[in-house]
Amino acid sequence: MxxxxxxxxLKRVExxxxxxxxxxxxWGLSLLINNTAFPPPHHAMKSLIEGLGDNLLVHxxxxxxxxxxxxxxxxxxxxxxxxxxxxxxxxxxxxxxIIYLTYPIPKVVFMPILxxxxxxxxxxxxxxITLIVFYQILVTTRDAARNLEEEYILSVKSLGANAWELYWxxxxxxxxxxxxxxxxxxLGTAMAVLFLVETYATQKGIGxxxxxxxxxxxxxxxxxxxxxxxxxxxxxxxxxxxxxKKLCRWVKY
Amino acid sequence: MNNHDxxxxxxxxVYYRQNKQSIDALENTxxxxxxxxxxxxxxxxxxxxxxxxxxxxxxxxxYQGEIFIDNQPPKVYSDTALILQEYGLLPWKTVxxxxxxxxxxxxxxxxxxxxxxxxxxxxxxxxxxxxxxPAQLSxxxxxxxxIARSLVLKPRLLLMDEPFSSLDALTRExxxxxxxxxxxxxxxxxxxxTHNIEEAVFLGQEIFVMSPFPGTIKRRIPNYLAGxxxxxxxxxxxNMVNDLRSSLQGGKTNDKME
Ligand SMILES: Nc1ncnc2c1ncn2[C@@H]1O[C@H](COP(=O)(O)OP(=O)(O)OP(=O)(O)O)[C@@H](O)[C@H]1O
Ligand SMILES: [Mg+2]
Numbered sequence: 001m002x003x004x005x006x007x008x009x010l011k012r013v014e015x016x017x018x019x020x021x022x023x024x025x026x027w028g029l030s031l032l033i034n035n036t037a038f039p040p041p042h043h044a045m046k047s048l049i050e051g052l053g054d055n056l057l058v059h060x061x062x063x064x065x066x067x068x069x070x071x072x073x074x075x076x077x078x079x080x081x082x083x084x085x086x087x088x089x090x091x092x093x094x095x096x097x098i099i100y101l102t103y104p105i106p107k108v109v110f111m112p113i114l115x116x117x118x119x120x121x122x123x124x125x126x127x128x129i130t131l132i133v134f135y136q137i138l139v140t141t142r143d144a145a146r147n148l149e150e151e152y153i154l155s156v157k158s159l160g161a162n163a164w165e166l167y168w169x170x171x172x173x174x175x176x177x178x179x180x181x182x183x184x185x186x187l188g189t190a191m192a193v194l195f196l197v198e199t200y201a202t203q204k205g206i207g208x209x210x211x212x213x214x215x216x217x218x219x220x221x222x223x224x225x226x227x228x229x230x231x232x233x234x235x236x237x238x239x240x241x242x243x244x245k246k247l248c249r250w251v252k253y
Numbered sequence: 254m255n256n257h258d259x260x261x262x263x264x265x266x267v268y269y270r271q272n273k274q275s276i277d278a279l280e281n282t283x284x285x286x287x288x289x290x291x292x293x294x295x296x297x298x299x300x301x302x303x304x305x306x307x308x309x310x311x312x313x314x315x316y317q318g319e320i321f322i323d324n325q326p327p328k329v330y331s332d333t334a335l336i337l338q339e340y341g342l343l344p345w346k347t348v349x350x351x352x353x354x355x356x357x358x359x360x361x362x363x364x365x366x367x368x369x370x371x372x373x374x375x376x377x378x379x380x381x382x383x384x385x386x387p388a389q390l391s392x393x394x395x396x397x398x399x400i401a402r403s404l405v406l407k408p409r410l411l412l413m414d415e416p417f418s419s420l421d422a423l424t425r426e427x428x429x430x431x432x433x434x435x436x437x438x439x440x441x442x443x444x445x446x447t448h449n450i451e452e453a454v455f456l457g458q459e460i461f462v463m464s465p466f467p468g469t470i471k472r473r474i475p476n477y478l479a480g481x482x483x484x485x486x487x488x489x490x491x492n493m494v495n496d497l498r499s500s501l502q503g504g505k506t507n508d509k510m511e
Contacts, residue, residue, distance in 0.1 A: 155341025158310050159355040169354060173345040250345045253388035
């Protein structure tokens with residue numbers, strides 16, 4: 001946890017300074033490459049501003065919707081099942097082999113199947129992102145719940161807590177730091193999968209926007225899309241940071 | 254059963270099942286403790302002290318034999334409070350929230366929960382710590398909070414598993430006296446586990462000596478020296494300590510089993 005905080009909790013000045021450095025690097029690189037396929041940042045920025053006035057926002061909105069819904073469902077299911085398995089040893093013994101066996105399978109290979117079975121609309125895309133993130137959250141949450149101090153559980157049990165109260169007062173808050181770390185990693189994966197699914201059989205979404213710009217050889221637009229997608233991921237990341245600050249204040253002590 | 258025996262345990266047997274093997278943790282264990290007394294359990298590591306306490310606390314239902322607290326089995330009896338060795342305070346709840354938890358679980362109305370929590374913090378001089386997290390407290394403070402969390406429930410039986418073992422010597426003596434003061438005010442029935450012979454003699458009005466393989470209570474020693482500060486250096490006190498020590502080492506033959 002400490003490591004994460006060191007690298008993610010930046011001050012405002014540090015954000016600005018890092019962004020400027022990145023833009024400078026991009027600009028230098030574009031001069032060096034000197035190819036229309038790699039425009040300098042101000043061209044991309046110009047295109048971004050024009051795009052935002054046009055339909056880029058719609059694409060961004062669609063992508064945001066897909067990724068948020070997926071993360072939400074994956075978290076809800078992953079955390080619930082993870083806590084239940086972590087708390088109930090015998091159930092976990094039954095399910096663990098299945099998880100163990102299916103965990104290493106790269107779930108993206110199911111994309112074609114999902115397209116066939118669920119159609120090429122939002123549903124198949126959301127299901128695929130959800131599936132992938134779900135696994136990460138499930139395994140992390142279960143392991144965290146398994147390793148929770150017995151002492152916390154016993155002491156709250158001795159206060160007369162029922163199963164639901166144990167989940168609410170002990171398991172969930174005790175596993176929250178791990179869950180948020182899993183969500184951070186899951187967010188990265190979700191954005192990558194989002195891009196992949198949006199490059200197939202859709203007319204909406206930031207992934208489509210980028211690939212469509214590419215096919216038009218509108219490289220300024222393409223980079224505007226990349227900036228937009230990066231910013232989207234970054235804002236979601238900040239949201240998780242904020243959630244951690246609010247919900248896990250006790251961790252820093 | 255004696256009428257004033259608040260806690261009675263007769264022929265208690267406890268097994269743990271592990272990998273199809275069954276581990277015999279307690280066998281033919283008997284114990285009685287009158288209401289308002291402080292009992293101390295002492296014995297070597299692994300002899301089943303924590304197991305015994307957990308069964309009395311109603312955390313472990315898989316036992317044979319009889320346990321009655323005020324004529325009710327542990328499962329039914331709800332006025333028991335348990336304090337574990339590492340205190341069991343939840344690191345994600347502030348002191349105040351930790352103390353409120355038991356009251357919330359008892360489904361008391363919100364205003365009463367808040368009122369009783371403030372009251373106990375005030376009484377025990379802990380109000381200034383209310384907003385802190387357990388990790389921001391010293392060992393002694395944590396122990397006090399754990400005691401406050403138990404007392405706020407107004408229990409009639411307080412069980413403590415090696416409550417002072419992770420404290421330094423000075424804090425430990427301070428906490429022993431703190432506990433005695435609480436006992437004098439509340440006349441709670443207390444049963445606590447210790448590894449420390451002097452602590453057993455200082456606190457235990459009844460001392461129960463346990464032996465391992467399989468775990469059982471092999472001796473009960475009434476101790477009239479308990480709770481008096483002046484007796485700490487006296488001959489009788491030292492005799493009692495020596496007696497207890499040899500009993501724990503298993504050498505003594507004149508067991509006065511009562
Ligand atoms: N959950 C469990 N599963 C299997 N065996 C257990 C379990 N808990 C305790 N035991 C065994 O039961 C015996 C008694 O354990 P217990 O924890 O009650 O001892 P103790 O007297 O409290 O020891 P200590 O002084 O070290 O705390 C030990 O042999 C221990 O290995
Ligand atoms: Mg123990």
